[in-house]
Amino acid sequence: MKTIHYSPLSGESKNFELQTNSENQIISIGNPHDQHHMDWVKPGAVWGKVHCKYDLDVKVTRRFTDAGDLEETMVFTNNTSFDIYTLSDGIGIYTPFPDYYTKASIGLTKCCNAHIWCGNTSSYIMGLRQGGEAPNLGLIVQHGGIQSYSIERGYDFKGREEEVSNNRGLIILHPDNFILHPGESYELVWKLTWFQDKADFQKRLLNTQDYIHVSSPAFVTIGNEPIEFRARFGGNLPKNPPLLLCNGERAEYEIQGSAVSVKYPVIQPGEYTFTITWGGAKTEAKFLATLPLCQIAKSRVSFIVNKQQCIDPKGHLNGAYLIYDNEEQAQYYSHLNDHNGGRERVGMGALIALYLQTHPDKKLHASLSKYVDYVTRELFNPDDGTVYNDVQRNNDQPRLYNYPWIGILFLEMYKLEKDSQYLNWYFKLMVHFYSLGGDKFYPIGLPMRESIKTFRQAGQTDLADKLLKMYKRHADFIEETGQNYPESEVAYEQSIVAPAARYLSDMYLMTDEEKYQQGAQLQLMGLDLFEGFQPDYHMNEVAIRHWDGYWFGKRRMLGDTFPHYWTTLSGLAFYDSELVIGTDQYTHKAQKSFRSILSLFRKDGSASNAMIYPMTVNGEVAHFYDPWANDQDWGLYYILKHNEF
Structure with missing residues (x-):
C-alpha cells in the first residue's frame, strides 16, 4: 500500500454516535436511542482499518445518508505505471463487531452475534445483540463485492486456557479480486444501518438495489431430492434476464416477477455451487447433495x-x-x-x-x-x-x-x-x-423426556417418578435463571442456550405447567440469534461456534466452525417447538440444523470433527475440514434419531 487516507466524517445523523481517533478512524459506534449504550466496535479495535499488500493508494470516506445510515466508501487507485492484479486476502478491511462472550449480565446487552455472508455484490454482516433487543447493527454492501472473510484473534488468557474460546476475534472482509490499469480505481461501498430483528434485516436486504437474496427449503439434500431455491432481485429489475450457472454449466430457471425459481436434479452426491449474474449484480449459493441417510450411517459405523x-x-x-x-x-x-x-x-x-x-x-x-x-x-x-x-x-x-x-x-x-x-x-x-450439583448445570444432551418414557415403558415407574422429580428440580433452576446463565467451559454459547430450551420444552411436555412453556419460549428466542440464513450449506441455520477446532482438531486452530456438529443441539430444541409454543416459527429450522452436519461425513465412512470456515485465521490458510475424526458422531446420532433411515 502506497498511501492511505481516512477523510473526516461528512454530515450529521441523529441515529449514530461515533468516536474517531487522530487519524479519523472510527473507534466507537453507538446508537443514541440505545438504553444499554452498547458500543458496536470491539474494545481496543479500529473500525474500517484497511490492510493492503499492493502498491495502491487508498482513500476512505464516510458520510451520513438522507435515510440516516452511515455510508463508508473505500477507493483503491493504481497510481503506478503497471497493471495491478489482486488476489484473495491481499486486501482486508477490519469490521470488528463485538462478537465475544462474557458474563450473560453484560454480554446480552453489550455483545453481538455477527452473521457474515460474503456473496460478492450481495454481501452483509447481520449483527444481532446477544439478547436480541433492538437496535441491532447491519452492514450491507452497496457497490463492489466481498469474496470472503478472515479472522484475527489472540491466544491469550489470564486464568483457564478455556478462556481463549470466548473471543471470536476481529472480522476482516476481503473484496472481490480486481484488475486495475494505471490510473484506474476500484470502489467498495457499504452502509451501516440499524434494524429491529432478522425479519427487518431481510426486508432491508430486499430493498437494496442489485441485492440478490437466495432462499431454499434445504441447502443440504438427501438421496434423490432435487435442489430447489428462489433468487429474488432487490430494487429495479435489469432489462436482461439473469445467467445461472451450476458448477460452471448453465442451469434452467423460471422467472417469477422479481425472482427466479430453480429446481435442479441431483445427479450424484457432492457440492453444487450456483453462480447468479443479473445485471451488474453477482452472487452465489452453495448446496450439498448427500447419499441417503442409511448409506451414510452404514459407512460410518463400519468405519x-x-x-x-x-x-x-x-x-x-x-x-x-x-x-x-x-x-x-x-x-x-x-x-x-x-x-x-x-x-x-x-x-x-x-x-x-x-x-x-x-x-x-x-x-x-x-x-x-x-x-x-x-x-x-x-x-x-x-x-x-x-x-x-x-x-x-x-x-x-x-x-x-x-x-x-x-x-x-x-x-x-x-x-x-x-x-x-x-x-x-x-x-x-x-x-x-x-449429587454433584447437576441441577445447577447446563449439560449437553440430557434425555429427560426420552428417559422417563423408556423407564415407564419398561415398567420401572418408581424409578421414572424419582427421575422426574430430579429433572423437575433441574428445570426449575433453568426457568428461574432465565437468561442470567451461569458461566461454563465457555462463558456463553449456543450449547448453553440450546439445552436450556430443550429441557424446559421437555418439562412442559411432561407436566403441562405454563412456566416451563414461557421459559422455553424465551430460550428459543435467544437460541435463534445464533443461527443465520446465509445461502451456503456450511452456514445456513448453523449456530455460530468458533473454538472447537482448537480443542478437538489436529490443526489446533481457533476460528469459526461452519459447520460444527453441536449445531444439532439447536435442531433438538427446535424439533418439538411447535408442540410447546403453538406455532411453527422454528420448526423448519430443525431439519436444516440436523442436515447441516452431513458435510462432516464422507462416502467411505471417514469423518471430520469440524470445518474451519474463514479464508485465513491469523494469517494461516484455513477453510478446511480438520483431518481428525473425533467427536462429530453426536451430530450423526441426532439426525438419525429424528429421521427415518
Missing part, C-alpha cells in the same frame, strides 16, 4: 468398528473407540482431555447402538459389546454411578458434561438388548450427577 476401535488386550484402551487421523490413517490417543478415551467420543458408541436397533449386524454388535465392556471397566463405576474423564477411572478433571453421554449410551443399549441393567446404571448415573 468406526474397522478402523477406530482399539484392539490391545494388554492396554487399558482395549475396546475403546478412538480418534482417527485421516491423513496418517491411524488411531490416536492422548490423555489430554479432548483427545482421550472418554468424554465426547462416547458418541461413537451411542451411534452404533442406535443404528443396530434397526439394522442388526453381528460384527457391529460384537464390537459394541467390547466397547460397553470398556466403558464399564474404565469410564463408569456401576456401584456408585461415577463417570470418569478417561481410562483407569481417571478423574484428574471431573466433568459433569460426561454424565448424560454415558447415560445416552446406556439408554440406547437398553433399547437394543432389553437388559434392565442398563436402566439401573442410568439411574445410578443420574443420582450421582445430581
Whole structure:
C-alpha cells in the first residue's frame, strides 16, 4: 500500500454516535436511542482499518445518508505505471463487531452475534445483540463485492486456557479480486444501518438495489431430492434476464416477477455451487447433495468398528473407540482431555447402538459389546454411578458434561438388548450427577423426556417418578435463571442456550405447567440469534461456534466452525417447538440444523470433527475440514434419531 487516507466524517445523523481517533478512524459506534449504550466496535479495535499488500493508494470516506445510515466508501487507485492484479486476502478491511462472550449480565446487552455472508455484490454482516433487543447493527454492501472473510484473534488468557474460546476475534472482509490499469480505481461501498430483528434485516436486504437474496427449503439434500431455491432481485429489475450457472454449466430457471425459481436434479452426491449474474449484480449459493441417510450411517459405523476401535488386550484402551487421523490413517490417543478415551467420543458408541436397533449386524454388535465392556471397566463405576474423564477411572478433571453421554449410551443399549441393567446404571448415573450439583448445570444432551418414557415403558415407574422429580428440580433452576446463565467451559454459547430450551420444552411436555412453556419460549428466542440464513450449506441455520477446532482438531486452530456438529443441539430444541409454543416459527429450522452436519461425513465412512470456515485465521490458510475424526458422531446420532433411515 502506497498511501492511505481516512477523510473526516461528512454530515450529521441523529441515529449514530461515533468516536474517531487522530487519524479519523472510527473507534466507537453507538446508537443514541440505545438504553444499554452498547458500543458496536470491539474494545481496543479500529473500525474500517484497511490492510493492503499492493502498491495502491487508498482513500476512505464516510458520510451520513438522507435515510440516516452511515455510508463508508473505500477507493483503491493504481497510481503506478503497471497493471495491478489482486488476489484473495491481499486486501482486508477490519469490521470488528463485538462478537465475544462474557458474563450473560453484560454480554446480552453489550455483545453481538455477527452473521457474515460474503456473496460478492450481495454481501452483509447481520449483527444481532446477544439478547436480541433492538437496535441491532447491519452492514450491507452497496457497490463492489466481498469474496470472503478472515479472522484475527489472540491466544491469550489470564486464568483457564478455556478462556481463549470466548473471543471470536476481529472480522476482516476481503473484496472481490480486481484488475486495475494505471490510473484506474476500484470502489467498495457499504452502509451501516440499524434494524429491529432478522425479519427487518431481510426486508432491508430486499430493498437494496442489485441485492440478490437466495432462499431454499434445504441447502443440504438427501438421496434423490432435487435442489430447489428462489433468487429474488432487490430494487429495479435489469432489462436482461439473469445467467445461472451450476458448477460452471448453465442451469434452467423460471422467472417469477422479481425472482427466479430453480429446481435442479441431483445427479450424484457432492457440492453444487450456483453462480447468479443479473445485471451488474453477482452472487452465489452453495448446496450439498448427500447419499441417503442409511448409506451414510452404514459407512460410518463400519468405519468406526474397522478402523477406530482399539484392539490391545494388554492396554487399558482395549475396546475403546478412538480418534482417527485421516491423513496418517491411524488411531490416536492422548490423555489430554479432548483427545482421550472418554468424554465426547462416547458418541461413537451411542451411534452404533442406535443404528443396530434397526439394522442388526453381528460384527457391529460384537464390537459394541467390547466397547460397553470398556466403558464399564474404565469410564463408569456401576456401584456408585461415577463417570470418569478417561481410562483407569481417571478423574484428574471431573466433568459433569460426561454424565448424560454415558447415560445416552446406556439408554440406547437398553433399547437394543432389553437388559434392565442398563436402566439401573442410568439411574445410578443420574443420582450421582445430581449429587454433584447437576441441577445447577447446563449439560449437553440430557434425555429427560426420552428417559422417563423408556423407564415407564419398561415398567420401572418408581424409578421414572424419582427421575422426574430430579429433572423437575433441574428445570426449575433453568426457568428461574432465565437468561442470567451461569458461566461454563465457555462463558456463553449456543450449547448453553440450546439445552436450556430443550429441557424446559421437555418439562412442559411432561407436566403441562405454563412456566416451563414461557421459559422455553424465551430460550428459543435467544437460541435463534445464533443461527443465520446465509445461502451456503456450511452456514445456513448453523449456530455460530468458533473454538472447537482448537480443542478437538489436529490443526489446533481457533476460528469459526461452519459447520460444527453441536449445531444439532439447536435442531433438538427446535424439533418439538411447535408442540410447546403453538406455532411453527422454528420448526423448519430443525431439519436444516440436523442436515447441516452431513458435510462432516464422507462416502467411505471417514469423518471430520469440524470445518474451519474463514479464508485465513491469523494469517494461516484455513477453510478446511480438520483431518481428525473425533467427536462429530453426536451430530450423526441426532439426525438419525429424528429421521427415518
